[in-house]
Amino acid sequence: xxxxxxxxxxxxxxxxxxxxxxxxxxxxxxxxxxxxxxxxxxxxxxxxxxxxxxxxxxxxxxxxxxxxxxxxxxxxxxxxxxxxxxxxxxxxxxxxxxxxxxxxxxxxxxxxxxxxxxxxxxxxxxxxxxxxxxxxxxxxxxxxxxxxxxxxxxxxxxxxxxxxxxxxxxxxxxxxxxxxxxxxxxxxxxxxxxxxxxxxxxxxxxxxxxxxxxxxxxxxxxxxxxxxxxxxxxxxxxxxxxxxxxxxxxxxxxxxxxxxxxxxxxxxxxxxxxxxxxxxxxxxxxxxxxxxxxxxxxxxxxxxxxxxxxxxx
Amino acid sequence: xxxxxxxxxxxxxxxxxxxxxxxxxxxxxxxxxxxxxxxxxxxxxxxxxxxxxxxxxxxxxxxxxxxxxxxxxxxxxxxxxxxxxxxxxxxxxxxxxxxxxxxxxxxxxxxxxxxxxxxxxxxxxxxxxxxxxxxxxxxxxxxxxxxxxxxxxxxxxxxxxxxxxxxxxxxxxxxxxxxxxxxxxxxxxxxxxxxxxxxxxxxxxxxxxxxxxxxxxxxxxxxxxxxxxxxxxxxxxxxxxxxxxxxxxxxxxxxxxxxxxxxxxxxxxxxxxxxxxxxxxxxxxxxxxxxxxxxxxxxxxxxxxxxxxxxxxxxxxxxxxxxxxxxxxxxxxxxxx
Numbered sequence: 001x002x003x004x005x006x007x008x009x010x011x012x013x014x015x016x017x018x019x020x021x022x023x024x025x026x027x028x029x030x031x032x033x034x035x036x037x038x039x040x041x042x043x044x045x046x047x048x049x050x051x052x053x054x055x056x057x058x059x060x061x062x063x064x065x066x067x068x069x070x071x072x073x074x075x076x077x078x079x080x081x082x083x084x085x086x087x088x089x090x091x092x093x094x095x096x097x098x099x100x101x102x103x104x105x106x107x108x109x110x111x112x113x114x115x116x117x118x119x120x121x122x123x124x125x126x127x128x129x130x131x132x133x134x135x136x137x138x139x140x141x142x143x144x145x146x147x148x149x150x151x152x153x154x155x156x157x158x159x160x161x162x163x164x165x166x167x168x169x170x171x172x173x174x175x176x177x178x179x180x181x182x183x184x185x186x187x188x189x190x191x192x193x194x195x196x197x198x199x200x201x202x203x204x205x206x207x208x209x210x211x212x213x214x215x216x217x218x219x220x221x222x223x224x225x226x227x228x229x230x231x232x233x234x235x236x237x238x239x240x241x242x243x244x245x246x247x248x249x250x251x252x253x254x255x256x257x258x259x260x261x262x263x264x265x266x267x268x269x270x271x272x273x274x275x276x277x278x279x280x281x282x283x284x285x286x287x288x289x290x291x292x293x294x295x296x297x298x299x300x301x302x303x304x305x306x307x308x309x310x311x312x313x
Numbered sequence: 314x315x316x317x318x319x320x321x322x323x324x325x326x327x328x329x330x331x332x333x334x335x336x337x338x339x340x341x342x343x344x345x346x347x348x349x350x351x352x353x354x355x356x357x358x359x360x361x362x363x364x365x366x367x368x369x370x371x372x373x374x375x376x377x378x379x380x381x382x383x384x385x386x387x388x389x390x391x392x393x394x395x396x397x398x399x400x401x402x403x404x405x406x407x408x409x410x411x412x413x414x415x416x417x418x419x420x421x422x423x424x425x426x427x428x429x430x431x432x433x434x435x436x437x438x439x440x441x442x443x444x445x446x447x448x449x450x451x452x453x454x455x456x457x458x459x460x461x462x463x464x465x466x467x468x469x470x471x472x473x474x475x476x477x478x479x480x481x482x483x484x485x486x487x488x489x490x491x492x493x494x495x496x497x498x499x500x501x502x503x504x505x506x507x508x509x510x511x512x513x514x515x516x517x518x519x520x521x522x523x524x525x526x527x528x529x530x531x532x533x534x535x536x537x538x539x540x541x542x543x544x545x546x547x548x549x550x551x552x553x554x555x556x557x558x559x560x561x562x563x564x565x566x567x568x569x570x571x572x573x574x575x576x577x578x579x580x581x582x583x584x585x586x587x588x589x590x591x592x593x594x595x596x597x598x599x600x601x602x603x604x605x606x607x608x609x610x611x612x613x614x615x616x617x618x619x620x621x622x623x624x625x626x627x628x629x630x631x632x633x634x635x636x637x638x639x640x641x642x643x644x645x646x647x648x649x650x
Contacts, residue, residue: 102477106476106478109501126604132597278465284451
């Protein structure tokens with residue numbers, strides 16, 4: 001298989017790169033600043049693309065790779081891949097579902113606790129010597145707070161299970177009502193936001209869910225409400241979110257994703273009721289290795305004409 | 314013609330009411346003050362800080378003699394000497410989760426009832442313990458610092474954390490708080506085992522009578538026990554080494570349960586993986602070496618301080634005082650074990 005050309009769109013986990021190199025002829029896209037030239041020279045041998053949340057496979061790239069058979073994404077999110085184009089050309093697409101579900105759900109609860117209990121702000125309080133001058137302020141309890149989840153898929157369900165251990169009543173909004181679901185359903189995000197204390201974005205990014213968190217939803221969530229986003233930055237109208245937080249119209253936010261990563265609005269840096277993370281919801285050694293194994297497994301399966309492990313297209 | 318006893322102009326007969334119970338406050342209860350809540354009616358509160366005498370002098374003065382109950386918060390100890398000087402005291406109410414500031418033996422000897430904070434704090438303390446565990450393993454505070462310093466843009470991706478699922482969590486002290494911690498971490502796919510003074514009969518978690526053995530078999534230790542003679546420095550160098558290079562310790566009990574000096578050294582040397590600490594041996598002083606470490610999360614003893622728990626606590630204090638002085642059972646008595 002080592003003559004099969006695989007294009008890696010940007011630097012990824014060293015373990016993944018090593019395993020790809022062992023099996024395939026690996027092209028590191030970022031090493032070739034002259035893209036057009038590179039594609040002219042090598043597009044004939046590239047039969048697979050490995051992408052991620054930063055760089056996937058858009059229509060332009062797909063068109064430039066006439067021998068492309070499979071796009072294996074090192075992510076569960078597919079918003080950087082032109083799925084329509086892939087379907088059109090019969091190109092297979094795989095992602096990394098399930099292996100990262102738990103990590104993402106764990107981090108959501110971590111963010112809820114960090115925001116409500118001001119864990120990061122109080123850590124700073126100690127490190128800066130402020131504790132010697134006086135006690136930290138009162139915070140608010142997480143146990144028992146109403147939690148609203150947008151998207152009750154694998155990740156949404158895992159979040160709900162964890163929140164239940166904290167006696168949080170769960171409600172959700174989804175494209176469709178889930179049958180046999182014990183949680184309360186709201187047909188719109190605004191209604192969900194009006195009826196929960198903590199609103200969590202856990203749905204995929206699609207044209208329909210772009211800016212699903214807008215001014216109206218933020219107003220409904222209110223000055224005591226907290227937004228947690230581990231979906232995609234574009235789920236949220238970021239300028240609206242920032243002004244709501246700065247003006248105190250929203251109680252707090254735990255954000256792992258932003259509209260223009262790695263840029264994060266600096267107005268948020270001075271706020272202690274927000275927690276800002278550099279897109280780490282699946283960033284554990286264990287999970288990233290498992291994701292890498294899935295990418296490798298899918299590519300191997302494809303080139304050995306076996307069924308794909310986690311196909312999307 | 315109706316008979317109205319007051320019609321002849323004489324005042325109504327005096328009804329004998331017992332005097333309000335006298336409660337000694339060692340200091341103004343911060344919990345009431347923080348919520349801007351007035352002290353309850355129906356009691357006479359003795360406030361030593363309003364006396365020109367120092368506390369010691371006040372306790373010996375006739376002003377203190379009528380005290381029938383003492384209300385204390387964690388920082389104000391109830392000593393044998395104090396109880397000797399206040400022979401009328403029949404009840405001690407504490408607002409703290411811990412009891413190490415009360416001479417329990419002396420209270421028992423004198424037949425003095427004790428009311429604690431009961432279950433009021435269990436949820437919030439467990440919440441913070443779990444929040445700190447997640448923070449250490451998933452580098453939440455460190456990641457937040459990374460972003461705020463602009464390093465995500467300049468340095469690229471942040472370091473990987475460690476998954477919670479599958480981690481073996483050892484709970485030290487399986488009381489109210491320990492049980493709430495266990496229930497929560499199980500939802501993350503962690504397995505729970507514990508060490509306690511005695512094995513708990515209705516609990517299915519594996520029990521370790523020796524805390525070092527517990528540490529050997531765990532990835533994270535969460536200290537949920539009280540501070541007493543047996544637990545002082547119970548988490549020593551041996552236990553921490555047994556926990557190991559990848560091991561994490563979370564302390565929401567009391568600082569002195571851990572040999573702090575040893576722990577700091579092991580953290581600095583990389584012999585211990587990380588720590589989440591809400592309590593320290595000499596608060597509010599925190600060992601300088603910890604301030605430079607990214608794998609520790611430091612908290613200024615806030616485990617109980619939410620508006621909800623303080624409100625519940627104030628209700629409980631009032632409830633206990635009212636119950637006791639109406640000869641009803643205490644709402645949250647400390648029972649002999």
